[in-house]
Amino acid sequence: MNEVLIAGLYVFVLAAFLGYQVISRVPPLLHTPLMSATNAISGISLIGSIVTAGAKYNLTSTILGVVAVTAATINVVGGFIITDRMLKMFKRDAKPAAEKK
Amino acid sequence: MSAQTLLIELSYFSASILFILGLKGLSHPDTARRGMFMAEFGMLLAVIGTLLHRDIVSYEWIIVGLLAGSTIGIAMGLWVPMTAMPQRTALSHAFGGLAAALVGVSEFLRHGEHLGTFKVTALGFEVLLGGITFTGSLVAFAKLQELVKGQPITYKGQNVLNFLLFGSAVVIFIALVLNPGHTALFYAMCALALLFGVLLVLPIGAADMPVVIALLNSYAGLASAATGFALGNNVLIIAGTLDGGSGFILSILMCKAMNRSITNVLFGAFGSATTTVEAGEEGVMREVSLEDVATQLAYARQVVFVPGYGMATAQAQNAVRELANLLENRGVQVKYAIHPVAGRMPGHMNVLLAEANVPYSQLYELEQINPEMPTTDVAVVIGANDVVNPEARDNPKSAIAGMPIIEVDKAKSVIVLKRGRGKGFSGLENPLFFKPVTGLLFGDAKTSLNRLASAVGEL
Numbered sequence: 001m002n003e004v005l006i007a008g009l010y011v012f013v014l015a016a017f018l019g020y021q022v023i024s025r026v027p028p029l030l031h032t033p034l035m036s037a038t039n040a041i042s043g044i045s046l047i048g049s050i051v052t053a054g055a056k057y058n059l060t061s062t063i064l065g066v067v068a069v070t071a072a073t074i075n076v077v078g079g080f081i082i083t084d085r086m087l088k089m090f091k092r093d094a095k096p097a098a099e100k101k
Numbered sequence: 102m103s104a105q106t107l108l109i110e111l112s113y114f115s116a117s118i119l120f121i122l123g124l125k126g127l128s129h130p131d132t133a134r135r136g137m138f139m140a141e142f143g144m145l146l147a148v149i150g151t152l153l154h155r156d157i158v159s160y161e162w163i164i165v166g167l168l169a170g171s172t173i174g175i176a177m178g179l180w181v182p183m184t185a186m187p188q189r190t191a192l193s194h195a196f197g198g199l200a201a202a203l204v205g206v207s208e209f210l211r212h213g214e215h216l217g218t219f220k221v222t223a224l225g226f227e228v229l230l231g232g233i234t235f236t237g238s239l240v241a242f243a244k245l246q247e248l249v250k251g252q253p254i255t256y257k258g259q260n261v262l263n264f265l266l267f268g269s270a271v272v273i274f275i276a277l278v279l280n281p282g283h284t285a286l287f288y289a290m291c292a293l294a295l296l297f298g299v300l301l302v303l304p305i306g307a308a309d310m311p312v313v314i315a316l317l318n319s320y321a322g323l324a325s326a327a328t329g330f331a332l333g334n335n336v337l338i339i340a341g342t343l344d345g346g347s348g349f350i351l352s353i354l355m356c357k358a359m360n361r362s363i364t365n366v367l368f369g370a371f372g373s374a375t376t377t378v379e380a381g382e383e384g385v386m387r388e389v390s391l392e393d394v395a396t397q398l399a400y401a402r403q404v405v406f407v408p409g410y411g412m413a414t415a416q417a418q419n420a421v422r423e424l425a426n427l428l429e430n431r432g433v434q435v436k437y438a439i440h441p442v443a444g445r446m447p448g449h450m451n452v453l454l455a456e457a458n459v460p461y462s463q464l465y466e467l468e469q470i471n472p473e474m475p476t477t478d479v480a481v482v483i484g485a486n487d488v489v490n491p492e493a494r495d496n497p498k499s500a501i502a503g504m505p506i507i508e509v510d511k512a513k514s515v516i517v518l519k520r521g522r523g524k525g526f527s528g529l530e531n532p533l534f535f536k537p538v539t540g541l542l543f544g545d546a547k548t549s550l551n552r553l554a555s556a557v558g559e560l
Binding site: 004011018022024026036044046049050053054056057062066069071075084086087088090091 | 338341347
C-alpha cells in the first residue's frame with residue numbers, strides 16, 4: 001500500500017516539475033488554447049469513469065459512472081475540437097490584408 | 102503480468118508521453134496543432150486500452166455515455182462562438198470536477214469501510230476538489246453568461262462564514278480519514294464542498310474572472326490527479342498534474358498582472374474590487390470629433406490599438422481589423438497591445454483578434470509595447486479601462502496600485518473609445534480620461550470604428 005503511495009508521489013512531483021518547465025514556455029498568445037487543451041487532457045478521468053460504468057459493481061455505481069463518462073467525454077471531445085478551431089486561426093502573416101489590396 | 106494488463110499499461114504509458122509532447126507543441130503557434138493531434142492520439146490510445154480492463158463486464162452503458170458525451174461535445178466544440186470562450190471554459194471545468202467527484206463517490210460506495218487510510222485520503226481530496234470545482238465553475242459560468250449579475254455579491258460576515266465552512270470541511274475530512282467507513286461523514290463532506298464552491302466564487306467580480314477561471318482550472322486538474330492516486334493510475338496522475346500545474350501557473354501570472362498576492366487568491370478573499378470609490382479627481386474630458394481622429398490615424402506613422410473587455414462586448418474585433426487594414430494600406434504601422442488580464446480569461450483578446458484575421462506577429466505583450474509608447478503617434482483604447490489607468494503607476498494609495506499597465510499616456514496622442522462618461526467595472530476613476538493628451542470619442546465601439554474606417558477611406 002505504501003509502495004503505491006510513494007510511487008504515486010514520485011510520478012506526481014516529477015510531472016509537476018516537468019509540467020512547470022513545459023507550460024512556462026507557452027506564450028501568453030496561446031493561453032486560451034492552453035487552457036482548453038489541458039482541460040481536454042484532464043478529461044483523462046474518463047478512463048476511471050469507463051471502468052465504473054462498465055463494471056456492474058452496483059446500480060448506483062453504474063449510474064454515477066455513466067454520468068461521469070458523459071461529462072468527461074464532453075470535455076475530451078469538445079475540448080480538442082475547440083482547441084483546434086482556435087489554433088487554426090493564429091496566422092503569422094497578414095495574407096488576407098494583402099489580398100484586399 | 103498478463104498480455105491484457107501489459108497492453109493497458111502500454112497504452113497509458115504512450116498516452117502520458119503523447120500528452121507531454123502535445124503540451125510542448127503549444128510553445129509556438131506553428132507546432133501547436135501538431136502537438137494537439139499527438140495529445141488526441143494519446144487520449145484515443147488510453148480509452149481503447151481501458152476498454153480491455155478486466156473489471157468491465159458490459160459495454161452498453163459505456164457506449165451510451167460515450168455517445169451522449171460525444172454528441173454534446175461535438176455540438177459545443179463546433180458551435181460555441183469565440184466570444185463565449187470564457188463561459189465555455191468555465192462550463193468544462195464544471196464537467197471535469199463533476200466527473201472526478203462522481204468517480205470518487207462511486208469508489209467510496211463500492212469499498213466503504215474496507216478503504217485504507219491512503220485511499221480514503223485520496224478519495225477525500227478528489228471529492229472535495231471535484232465538488233468545489235463543480236459548483237464554483239457553475240457560478241462562474243452563470244456570471245460570465247450574465248445569468249446572474251457579474252458584480253461581486255457580498256454580505257456581512259462573508260469571510261467568517263467561508264472560513265468556518267472550509268474549516269468544518271477539513272475537520273470532517275480528518276475524521277473520515279480516521280474512520281474510513283463512516284458514510285454520513287463522507288456525504289457531509291460532499292455537501293460542504295458543493296456549498297463552499299458556490300460561496301467561494303459568489304463574491305468575485307466579473308473583472309477578476311481571469312484569476313478565478315485559472316484557479317478552477319487548477320482545482321479541476323488536481324481533482325483528476327487525486328483520482329489517479331485513488332485508482333493507482335499513473336496516467337491520471339500525470340495528466341491531472343499537468344492540468345493542475347497549468348492552471349496554477351496561469352493564476353500566478355494573472356495575479357502578477359494585477360499585483361495581487363497568490364495567498365489572497367488561494368483563500369478566495371478577493372472581493373477587493375468593491376473597495377471605496379475615490380471621489381474627486383474630476384476634470385474636463387476633451388471630446389474629439391470623428392474627422393479629427395480619422396485624420397490623426399491616417400497621417401500617423403505608428404498606431405497602437407489597446408483592446409479590453411469592451412471590445413468583446415461590442416463585438417468590435419472585425420471593425421478594428423478593417424480600420425487597421427485601411428491604415429496599413431496607407432503605410433501606417435499598426436500594432437496591438439495586449440494586457441495579460443484584458444478580457445475575462447487568459448489570452449481572451451488574442452483569440453478574438455486572431456479570429457478577426459489579425460496576424461499574431463502584430464500582437465504585442467505589455468513589456469514589449471511599453472518602450473515603444475513614446476514613439477507611438479496614436480494609441481487607441483477600445484473598451485479597456487483599468488489596464489491603462491495611470492493611477493496604478495502614479496498613486497500608491499490606489500486600489501490597483503502597482504498593477505503593471507499599458508502606458509498609453511506616454512503616446513503622442515491617446516484616443517479612448519467609450520460608451521458613456523461612466524466608470525469602469527472596478528468603479529475606479531481613471532485620470533487618463535482627463536489628461537490633455539487624451540481625446541474621447543463617445544459611442545458604441547463597433548459603430549465608431551466603422552465610421553472611422555469610412556472617414557479614413559475618404560481622406
